[in-house]
Amino acid sequence: xxxxxxxxxxxxxxxxxxxxxxxxxxxxxxxxxxxxxxxxxxxxxxxxxxxxxxxxxxxxxxxxxxxxxxxxxxxxxxxxxxxxxxxxxxxxxxxxxxxxxxxxxxxxxxxxxxxxxxxxxxxxxxxxxxxxxxxxxxxxxxxxxxxxxxxxxxxxxxxxxxxxxxxxxxxxxxxxxxxxxxxxxxxxxxxxxxxxxxxxxxxxxxxxxxxxxxxxxxxxxxxxxxxxxxxxxxxxxxxxxxxxxxxxxxxxxxxxxxxxxxxxxxxxxxxxxxxxxxxxxxxxxxxxxxxxxxxxxxxxxxxxxxxxxxxxxxxxxxxxxxxxxxxxxxxxxxxxxxxxxxxxxxxxxxxxxxxxxxxxxxxxxxxxxxxxxxxxxxxxx
Amino acid sequence: xxxxxxxxxxxxxxxxxxxxxxxxxxxxxxxxxxxxxxxxxxxxxxxxxxxxxxxxxxxxxxxxxxxxxxxxxxxxxxxxxxxxxxxxxxxxxxxxxxxxxxxxxxxxxxxxxxxxxxxxxxxxxxxxxxxxxxxxxxxxxxxxxxxxxxxxxxxxxxxxxxxxxxxxxxxxxxxxxxxxxxxxxxxxxxxxxxxxxxxxxxxxxxxxxxxxxxxxxxxxxxxxxxxxxxxxxxxxxxxxxxxxxxxxxxxxxxxxxxxxxxxxxxxxxxxxxxxxxxxxxxxxxxxxxxxxxxxxxxxxxxxxxxxxxxxxxxxxxxxxxxxx
Numbered sequence: 001x002x003x004x005x006x007x008x009x010x011x012x013x014x015x016x017x018x019x020x021x022x023x024x025x026x027x028x029x030x031x032x033x034x035x036x037x038x039x040x041x042x043x044x045x046x047x048x049x050x051x052x053x054x055x056x057x058x059x060x061x062x063x064x065x066x067x068x069x070x071x072x073x074x075x076x077x078x079x080x081x082x083x084x085x086x087x088x089x090x091x092x093x094x095x096x097x098x099x100x101x102x103x104x105x106x107x108x109x110x111x112x113x114x115x116x117x118x119x120x121x122x123x124x125x126x127x128x129x130x131x132x133x134x135x136x137x138x139x140x141x142x143x144x145x146x147x148x149x150x151x152x153x154x155x156x157x158x159x160x161x162x163x164x165x166x167x168x169x170x171x172x173x174x175x176x177x178x179x180x181x182x183x184x185x186x187x188x189x190x191x192x193x194x195x196x197x198x199x200x201x202x203x204x205x206x207x208x209x210x211x212x213x214x215x216x217x218x219x220x221x222x223x224x225x226x227x228x229x230x231x232x233x234x235x236x237x238x239x240x241x242x243x244x245x246x247x248x249x250x251x252x253x254x255x256x257x258x259x260x261x262x263x264x265x266x267x268x269x270x271x272x273x274x275x276x277x278x279x280x281x282x283x284x285x286x287x288x289x290x291x292x293x294x295x296x297x298x299x300x301x302x303x304x305x306x307x308x309x310x311x312x313x314x315x316x317x318x319x320x321x322x323x324x325x326x327x328x329x330x331x332x333x334x335x336x337x338x339x340x341x342x343x344x345x346x347x348x349x350x351x352x353x354x355x356x357x358x359x360x361x362x363x364x365x366x367x368x369x370x371x372x373x374x375x376x377x378x379x380x381x
Numbered sequence: 382x383x384x385x386x387x388x389x390x391x392x393x394x395x396x397x398x399x400x401x402x403x404x405x406x407x408x409x410x411x412x413x414x415x416x417x418x419x420x421x422x423x424x425x426x427x428x429x430x431x432x433x434x435x436x437x438x439x440x441x442x443x444x445x446x447x448x449x450x451x452x453x454x455x456x457x458x459x460x461x462x463x464x465x466x467x468x469x470x471x472x473x474x475x476x477x478x479x480x481x482x483x484x485x486x487x488x489x490x491x492x493x494x495x496x497x498x499x500x501x502x503x504x505x506x507x508x509x510x511x512x513x514x515x516x517x518x519x520x521x522x523x524x525x526x527x528x529x530x531x532x533x534x535x536x537x538x539x540x541x542x543x544x545x546x547x548x549x550x551x552x553x554x555x556x557x558x559x560x561x562x563x564x565x566x567x568x569x570x571x572x573x574x575x576x577x578x579x580x581x582x583x584x585x586x587x588x589x590x591x592x593x594x595x596x597x598x599x600x601x602x603x604x605x606x607x608x609x610x611x612x613x614x615x616x617x618x619x620x621x622x623x624x625x626x627x628x629x630x631x632x633x634x635x636x637x638x639x640x641x642x643x644x645x646x647x648x649x650x651x652x653x654x655x656x657x658x659x660x661x662x663x664x665x666x667x668x669x670x671x672x673x674x675x676x677x678x679x680x681x682x683x684x685x686x687x688x689x690x691x692x693x694x695x696x697x698x699x700x701x702x703x704x705x
Contacts (some may be wrong), residue, residue, distance in 0.1 A: 098450075126485030131453070138486060142477050148446025149478070155447060156454030159406075159432055174450075186470075190443040197438055350484045351523055353491050353546035357574075357621035 018224040020270060021250050022240040026298045028306025030245075036253060038245035042311050048244050049304045050321055051085040055105040056301060057325040058114045061332045062104075062121070066279045070336055071121040075102045079242070079274035082300030083207045085109065086247025087175065087269070090255055093135065094162075094172040098150035101139040102207075103177050110136040114328065115335025124339045143178070144185035147204065150176035151191045154200035154258070163201045164261030173258035174202040175251070181212025183228065184220045192232040192266070201258035203251065204229075204266040207241060209273035214286035229266035241271025242300040272298070345371075382565055388558040390535035391421045395459065397536075398543040399429050402457065405543055408435040408444055409461030409497075418463055419499060419558055441467055445474035448494055449482070457493045459543055465500040466509030466679075472517075479548045480523030492548045495539070500528075501592045501642050502689055503556035505682045512679055513643035515591075518550040519620040526619040527573060528552035530594035532562030534617065537570035545573070552619070554592035574618040576626050582612035585636035585699050588627055588653060590616040593640045593690060600695040611699065619649060627653070628660050635666035636702040640690050645673040667705035670698045 023038050024030055038045075059077050066074040077084065084105030091097060097106055104117055112129050119128040120139060127138040140146035154174040157163055162172045182188050183206065195202050206225050210217055221228075229236030239250045247269055254265035272295040276283045283292075305318070348356055348364040356364065385393070399405045407422055407429075413436035416423030426434035437444050441462060448458040462468045468475075475496065482490045502511035519526045525547055529535045535553070542549040571577060579594060580601050587597040594615045601611040612630050616622065631637045637657050639650035654669035672690040680688050 125487065126481075127487060127489070130489045131486065132489065137453070138490075142473065145446065145474065145478055148443060148474070149450040149453065152447030152450025152452075153454050154450070156451045156456055159456070160454070187442055187446060187474075190438075190440045190446065193438055193440065194443050194447055347484070350488055352525070353483055353488075353493075358623075359621055 018226055018238050020238045020240055021246045022243050023245040023249060024243045024303055024307060026242070026303050028303045028310060030307065033246075036246065036249040038249045042308070042313075045245070045304065046308060046313065046317065048085060048089060048248070049301070049308060050324075051089065051105070051109065052081045052244060052301045052304060053321055053325055054328055055081050055085060055108055057329050058108065058117065058332060059104055061329040062118055063275075063279065065118065065333065065336050066121070071118050072123055073121050073278050073280060074118075075278045076273075076275040077102050077104050079272045079295065079300070080207055080209055081105055082244035083205075083241040083247050083269040083271050086244040087205050087251040087267075090248050090252040091135070091175060092168070092172070092255075094170070095135060095255065096150075096153055096172070096174050097136040098146040098153070098174065098176045099136060099139055100143075100146065100177055100179060100182075101141055102179075103139070106177065107134075107136055110134045112136065113335070114332045115339065118332070118336045119339050122336060122339055124342050144182040144187040144191075147176045147178055147182070147188045147191035148194070150174045150202050151195045151198075151200050154195065154202035154264075155198050157201055158198070158261075163259055166260070171259035172201070173255045174200075175205055175255065176202055177205050177207065179212060180206060180208040180210065180217045180225060181215065181220055182206070183225055192229065192234075192264075195264040196233040199261070199263040201261065202264045203254045203258055204264060205251065206266065206268045207271055208268050209271050211273060211277065211283075211287070213277040213281060216286075224268070226266060226268035234264045234266065236266035236268065238268045238270055241269030242298045242303070244300060244304060271300075382563045384561055385532055385564055386559050386561050387529070387532045387535045387554070388419060388421055390532035390562070390564055391539055391553065392423055392425070393564070394536040394539035395422065395425060396428075398459070398540045399425065399433065401540075402543075404455060405457045405459060406433050406435060406451065407459045407461070408437050408448065410437055410439055410444075410463050412436060412461050417461055419555065421497070421553075422461065441471035442474055445471040445479065445496070449474065449478050449492065452492045452494050453490060457543060459495045460497065462496065462498045464510045465498055465512040465514055468498055468514060475518065475524070475550070476521045480521050483547070484523055491546050493546045494548045495542045495551050496548070497551045497553060499555040499558075500552045501554050501556060502679060502682075502685045503592065505685070507682070508679065511682070511685065513641070513674065515550070515552050515619055516643055516648050519649060524548055524550055524620065525574070526550045526552065527617060528554065528591035528619060529617070530554060530557065530591055530615050532560070533564045534571075536564045536566070538573060538617070541570060541573040552591055556592050557595060560595070574621055574623060576614055576616045576618060576623040578612060578626055578630065579615045580611070580613040582610040582634070584610045584634055585612070585638060585702055586627065586630040586634045587611055587613045587638050587640060587695065587699075588616060589613065589640040590619060591642075593642060596690060596692060597640055597695060600692045600699070603692055604696060604699060609699065609703070622653065622656070624653065624656055624660070627657065631657055631661045632664040635664055636699070637665070637669045638672060638695065638698045638702055639669065640672045640695055642674050642689055644676045645671055646676050648673055667702040670702050672698045
């Protein structure tokens with residue numbers, strides 16, 4: 001059996017056997033779809049546009065902070081703004097999101113302060129926010145692990161009776177984010193299975209950004225990701241991941257289905273990571289310039305801007321947004337540098353809810369004595 | 382006092398915990414209608430329903446991974462891993478997720494969960510059914526590990542573990558499931574994370590947990606016939622270790638032998654030996670000795686009587702210690 005990649009891989013042909021939902025073309029034209037429609041007005045599209053622009057600004061600023069040595073690492077999300085904002089804005093307050101480490105836009109949608117996003121990467125903390133306060137779990141570094149957490153949380157919603165009442169304030173759903181690479185993990189496939197078996201109110205949102213670090217999607221799977229759901233007994237669909245209107249419409253429908261007690265859905269958002277996997281890798285080693293240039297033409301922000309311009313949105317709106325982004329960037333730079341340095345002594349008490357074990361108490365005392373001894377020795381007479 | 386086998390002690394403890402707190406859920410393979418392959422959850426689904434005693438898909442990583450989400454939602458999952466050797470597909474979720482959530486969320490997220498693992502050999506089982514992985518969890522910061530050795534502890538420790546807000550790996554000595562013991566249903570239980578002197582003696586200290594406690598007690602009985610008076614300590618808690626009673630005992634006897642089924646190298650005996658040496662150096666009249674499984678995968682069951690520490694190997698180690 002050959003381990004070479006078959007040339008029939010359908011991901012290369014998103015308009016092929018597995019149709020793709022699109023509501024706004026790369027040229028900024030609204031198009032209709034027989035099943036899904038964006039139900040907001042132009043004012044709401046301006047709000048989505050604002051989210052897209054601000055998310056990109058946060059991403060760029062954090063990237064720059066890494067280049068200035070203020071944070072150690074950053075996973076850039078340029079190109080994936082529509083997938084994240086479109087799905088993130090489809091969530092209700094009582095819903096819960098389980099992200100990977102790249103869902104900066106989703107976190108912003110959930111009200112996480114931009115400065116909180118960089119603490120993990122600056123090394124001042126391992127999380128950064130209260131998951132219960134924001135309805136979004138901490139970033140998950142282990143690939144795919146969070147899809148099982150999402151499924152279990154969704155099972156908990158069912159046990160709590162939080163689905164199926166046709167009550168917009170009560171019914172809740174879960175969304176699990178992951179990438180194309182994660183579909184190779186057992187955990188993701190187990191999450192699909194459990195969600196189907198227990199009819200869990202969870203939406204699996206795969207951002208197929210075409211690369212798992214350097215390995216392209218055809219190194220992960222030989223069939224369309226969206227099609228996989230069918231084998232587990234629920235619906236999968238593919239959406240233009242660079243189309244914020246389509247991402248919003250499809251996710252909103254899938255979340256509502258979950259809240260109605262009708263089980264899981266897999267959404268494959270077909271998109272592209274414009275930059276590196278993280279600031280540590282060099283994408284020019286594994287992909288062609290022509291490919292990147294092709295995707296530039298599908299930019300998720302530019303197409304909304306074109307649409308809004310054609311609709312007569314005044315230039316003042318765009319200028320004001322630019323100014324807002326400037327302030328956001330400045331605030332993020334300052335917030336990053338103002339993140340408090342962690343205190344190792346305080347961390348001893350974080351290991352267990354029930355307080356330090358005898359070992360931890362002993363080790364903390366030894367650490368404090370050693371540290372304080374060094375400080376005493378280091379003090380000039 | 383009521384007499385029952387260790388397995389029934391666990392069953393009664395689980396029942397009591399479920400009655401006390403409706404957020405307690407049991408989940409695992411075959412735990413519902415069958416009552417578990419060892420019948421530890423016998424009758425619980427019938428009385429508490431399918432949404433509280435959940436027959437899971439055959440997926441250990443799924444059991445642990447979904448339990449993380451359930452705990453985040455406010456539930457207290459009690460998970461059954463069917464056999465010790467099947468826990469490894471769930472290992473990543475246990476050590477990378479369950480163990481770390483409280484720490485990395487700076488205390489915002491709790492993981493009140495109990496991971497029950499029938500462990501150890503001695504029942505003539507096929508491979509992957511007789512392992513002793515407790516050390517792999519005891520060395521993982523963020524987890525707590527306990528092992529019961531008798532029916533009374535089974536009844537009380539499972540309830541205490543479920544009541545804990547920290548994740549606890551609960552090791553059950555499967556070869557002792559059918560051993561009868563007195564269970565005191567009325568009196569306050571012994572604390573969960575405390576070790577206990579189960580036989581007092583003066584000549585040497587045997588330190589054991591789980592299935593080896595009985596082996597050590599039998600060894601002490603045999604030694605007594607030869608006029609050697611052994612003290613036996615049931616550790617009960619493997620992480621954190623409670624070694625103060627061990628230190629007191631060793632200061633009294635001057636001789637210590639640690640006994641466990643798990644392999645010797647980097648087993649719990651290595652840590653306990655080191656700690657005794659650091660703490661009781663001037664009281665020791667012999668090096669701390671270990672009687673353990675050998676450094677090999679669990680062998681074919683027809684050899685397990687030789688592989689597992691038994692009465693003769695324990696007494697041989699006591700003799701060597703006393704000869705120093």
